[in-house]
Amino acid sequence: MLAPVIVAESLTKYYGSRLAVDGISFQVQRNEVMGLLGPNGSGKSTILRILTGYLRPTSGTARIAGFDVVGQGLEARGQLGYVPEDVPLYTQMRVNEFLQFMGRLRGLTEASLPAAISEAIERLSLGRVRTLLIAKLSRGYRQRVAIAQALLGKPKLLVLDEPTNGLDPRQIIEVRELIRALSRDLSVLVTSHILAEIERVAHRAAILLDGKLLSVHTLSEAGNGTCIRVRVHGSNEAAIRVALQAAPDLRLVHSLPHETYIIESKQGAAPVVLALVHAGMEVVEVGNSGTGLEELFLRLTEGTSR
Amino acid sequence: MSSFLTLFGKEVRALFQSPIAYIVIAVFLFLMGYSFTLTLFVNKYATLVHIFFQSAGLLLLIVPIITMRLFAEERKAGTLELLLTAPVRESHVVLSKYLASMTVVLTMIALTGAYAVVLGRFGSPEWGPIYSGYLGLALFASTLVSLGLMISALTANQVVAAILTIGVSFLLWTIDTLAAMMPDALERILISVSLLARFTPFVTGAMYTSDVAFFLSSTLLALFLAMRALARR
Numbered sequence: 457m458l459a460p461v462i463v464a465e466s467l468t469k470y471y472g473s474r475l476a477v478d479g480i481s482f483q484v485q486r487n488e489v490m491g492l493l494g495p496n497g498s499g500k501s502t503i504l505r506i507l508t509g510y511l512r513p514t515s516g517t518a519r520i521a522g523f524d525v526v527g528q529g530l531e532a533r534g535q536l537g538y539v540p541e542d543v544p545l546y547t548q549m550r551v552n553e554f555l556q557f558m559g560r561l562r563g564l565t566e567a568s569l570p571a572a573i574s575e576a577i578e579r580l581s582l583g584r585v586r587t588l589l590i591a592k593l594s595r596g597y598r599q600r601v602a603i604a605q606a607l608l609g610k611p612k613l614l615v616l617d618e619p620t621n622g623l624d625p626r627q628i629i630e631v632r633e634l635i636r637a638l639s640r641d642l643s644v645l646v647t648s649h650i651l652a653e654i655e656r657v658a659h660r661a662a663i664l665l666d667g668k669l670l671s672v673h674t675l676s677e678a679g680n681g682t683c684i685r686v687r688v689h690g691s692n693e694a695a696i697r698v699a700l701q702a703a704p705d706l707r708l709v710h711s712l713p714h715e716t717y718i719i720e721s722k723q724g725a726a727p728v729v730l731a732l733v734h735a736g737m738e739v740v741e742v743g744n745s746g747t748g749l750e751e752l753f754l755r756l757t758e759g760t761s762r
Numbered sequence: 763m764s765s766f767l768t769l770f771g772k773e774v775r776a777l778f779q780s781p782i783a784y785i786v787i788a789v790f791l792f793l794m795g796y797s798f799t800l801t802l803f804v805n806k807y808a809t810l811v812h813i814f815f816q817s818a819g820l821l822l823l824i825v826p827i828i829t830m831r832l833f834a835e836e837r838k839a840g841t842l843e844l845l846l847t848a849p850v851r852e853s854h855v856v857l858s859k860y861l862a863s864m865t866v867v868l869t870m871i872a873l874t875g876a877y878a879v880v881l882g883r884f885g886s887p888e889w890g891p892i893y894s895g896y897l898g899l900a901l902f903a904s905t906l907v908s909l910g911l912m913i914s915a916l917t918a919n920q921v922v923a924a925i926l927t928i929g930v931s932f933l934l935w936t937i938d939t940l941a942a943m944m945p946d947a948l949e950r951i952l953i954s955v956s957l958l959a960r961f962t963p964f965v966t967g968a969m970y971t972s973d974v975a976f977f978l979s980s981t982l983l984a985l986f987l988a989m990r991a992l993a994r995r
Contacts, residue, residue, distance in 0.1 A: 508847040512993075534849035544840030546772075548779060560768040561848040605844075 458486045459522060461535075461613045461643040462507060467516035469502050469667075476502045478667040479516065484613070489639045491658030491675075492647040493753065499667040500647040501541060504617050507645070508538045521612045534563065537606025541617040541647075543598050547591035551582060551601055554590060555608065562609035576604040580634075596627040603634065614638060616646045620653055632657050655749050663756055670756040673749055683709055684728045687716045687741035699735035703727055710755060718745050766854040773862030777828070786824050787870045793820060798877045808885030813877060814895040814965045818957075821867070821903055822935060826927035828866055829910025830920040832859045833992075837918040846992070856988050860911055867903045871896065891967035898964020901977035902957060906931055908984035915991040931957070 462484035469477040477499045484490040492500045505511040507518050509529045518525045523532035546554055555573045564572050577586055580600040585593060590601060599619065606614055616635070620628045635644055635657045648654050654661045655675060663670045688696065693711040700706045700719065706728055710718040719728050725742050732739050777783045797816050801807075836842040845855060875896075881887040910927040917923050938956035941949040953959050960973045 505843070510843050510847050530849050530851065533847055536847075538844075538847045540840060540843045540847075542840055544844050546841055547839075548776070557768060557772055558844075558848065561765050561845075561850050563765070563849060 460485050461488075461521055462490075462518070462645065464503075464507065464518040465516055467503065467506055467518055468514050469499075469506060469511065470514045476667050477506070477513075480664075480667075480669045481516075482662055482669065482672060484643050484645055486612075486643055487639055487641075488660065489635060489644040489646065489658045491654030491661040492645065492664060493651060493654045493661050493749075494647075494649065494664030495757070496649055497666075498649075498664040500649075500664055501617055502667075503664075504538070504540075504615055504645065504647060508536060508615055509533045534609070535611055536613040536615055537603075537608070537611040538615045539599075539602040539606050539617065539619060541621065543595075543602045545590045545598055545602060548589070550589055551577075551586045551593070554601065555605055558605040559608045564609055572608050572610075576607050579607065580604045595622050596624065596630075599623060599627070599631065607638075610641075612642055614642055614644045616644065618647055618649070620648065620650070628653075651750055651753055661749055663753055665757050671752065673752055675749060682721060682724065683745040684719050684721050684725045685716060685741075685743045685745040686719060686728060686732065686739055687714065688732060689715065689738040689740050691715050691717075691737055693717070695735075695737070696732075699732050699737060702734070703731045706731055710752070712755075716741075765850045766858055769850065769854055769858035770861055773832075773858050774865055777862055777866050782827065782831075783866050786827060787866070787873070790817075790820055790824055790870050791873055794874050794877070798874075798880075802880075808881045808887040810877060810881070810887070810892050810895055811965050813874065814899055817871065817874065817899055818902055818935075818961055821899075821906055822931045823928060824870075825863075825867060825903065825906040826910050826924040826931065828863050829907055829914055829927060830924035831914070832863065832911050833914040833988075834917050834920045834923045838920075852989050852992050856911070856915075856985055856992065860908060860985060863907045863911065864904060867907060868900060871899050871903065888967070891965065894964045894967050894969045897969070898961050898973075901964075901974060902961050904981045905957065905977050905984070908981040908988070909934075912984040912988040912991065915988045 460483040462482070464483070465481045467477055467480045468475070480499070480503060482490075492503060494500050502511065506513045507520065507525060509525050509532060512526055520532040521535040523535060525532045546557070549557065552573070555576060556569060559569050559572055577583055580603055582597070582600055582604060585597055590598065593601065603614075603616075603619075619631050619635070623631065632653070635646060638644060644657075646654070646657060658675055660672055660674050662672045693708070696708055696711075696717050696719075700708055705722045707720040708717060709720050712718065721728050725744065729739055729742055794813060794817060798813055801812050833842065836845065846852065878887070878892050906927075909930060910923070913927045913930065914920075914923040917926075934955060935957045938953045938959045941952035941956070944952060954976070960976050963970055963973055
């Protein structure tokens with residue numbers, strides 16, 4: 457197995473006396489899309505800034521493709537492309553000029569620069585705007601320019617901080633599809649405070665709250681089924697477990713308030729309803745719960761109001 | 763090296779693409795030209811002493827306007843994050859901004875060389891103090907630019923960066939007047955860091971290694987502190 461692209465161990469960051477990241481450890485494998493999910497202020501951006509070398513951790517270590525982000529910062533930064541939140545760009549430059557500037561900073565030679573820029577422009581569909589000033593571009597195009605610069609030099613890791621912020625629905629779908637396509641060539645670490653975004657693009661999601669890593673949830677693992685949300689009148693968790701015993705393909709994932717349960721099923725909702733009705737239960741509501749991330753997130757962050 | 767040249771090119775373009783560089787150079791040359799002409803016709807002395815002192819005085823106001831945006835603007839716009847997460851050395855980022863600003867300031871100073879040419883054409887100036895005066899002005903500008911750059915690295919607000927740089931520069935320029943009221947030991951220290959006391963010998967044609975070393979070491983110290991300010995993230 458290839459070495460992980462990110463290995464973070466006990467990362468901690470204090471801003472003055474405020475603890476922003478609290479001893480976080482995780483790994484991201486090659487060609488994996490890892491999502492960092494958490495409410496605003498949960499430490500997502502700080503983690504990205506540490507991994508990209510913009511901030512130094514107070515303690516702990518992080519390696520990008522084997523290079524320590526502090527001790528071998530230059531080499532580590534050479535392995536990644538980064539799109540910060542709010543997409544900062546040199547707006548007085550033209551798209552072409554900006555990509556040339558960033559390409560040279562990323563170590564591309566004059567000989568390899570034109571081909572690399574053409575590839576990035578084609579991949580991000582920037583052909584129409586390549587001679588325009590960045591200041592004149594829409595938010596969606598700016599996002600694409602930022603991703604294009606991050607891809608120059610063929611990094612092993614792409615780091616995206618809230619990449620769908622401020623985009624319209626069509627642009628959001630485009631970014632999602634782009635992330636999926638990119639994961640064939642590189643690893644992607646993406647943050648969002650929007651659960652559905654992470655659910656749609658990531659293979660795994662790390663849930664953060666107040667700087668702590670609460671859980672890492674696998675979203676698309678071979679053999680995993682979909683999660684079905686059911687509300688069963690007059691039921692309790694024990695009764696549900698008994699009802700599901702007869703069906704080996706069904707598994708109770710979470711018990712939620714108001715007689716609601718998340719049940720994993722390999723063949724959709726029908727076997728769940730059948731098993732419960734067979735056990736003499738009154739199913740009053742059935743729905744698809746996707747990967748179960750929402751329930752997990754709500755359960756883990758229960759009792760915190762933000 | 764290539765990333766340094768890329769950064770330097772971007773900084774020079776940014777300075778010359780904005781109107782600030784042209785306005786600053788134009789105002790500087792107008793005021794200096796006015797002063798040069800007036801003094802020449804009134805005093806009829808073939809000297810640039812007054813021009814060097816007036817240039818130094820104007821640089822105290824002008825350099826902070828050039829340096830205020832160097833880091834403060836990038837920090838505010840967020841592009842500093844883009845720059846410092848690219849595989850480039852922090853020292854290259856700092857040096858490229860320093861050298862780009864020096865390019866503007868030295869261009870401005872070099873253009874006043876026209877006055878020396880005029881003096882040489884129509885009079886018989888003493889060339890020693892003119893050469894040393896220009897060297898002193900360049901070294902003095904170097905200290906001011908590095909100081910402004912260091913202060914710009916500490917804040918995201920350009921106005922704050924400019925005002926602080928003007929304040930610190932003026933304090934260092936005139937601190938020798940305060941020295942007279944201080945005990946001996948402190949007096950020596952204050953005079954040794956006075957920009958005016960270090961600059962004056964150059965204008966009169968007296969060049970001391972200690973003054974050259976002061977301007978060079980203060981430049982290096984300020985650049986080093988700017989790098990430390992960037993590294994303290």
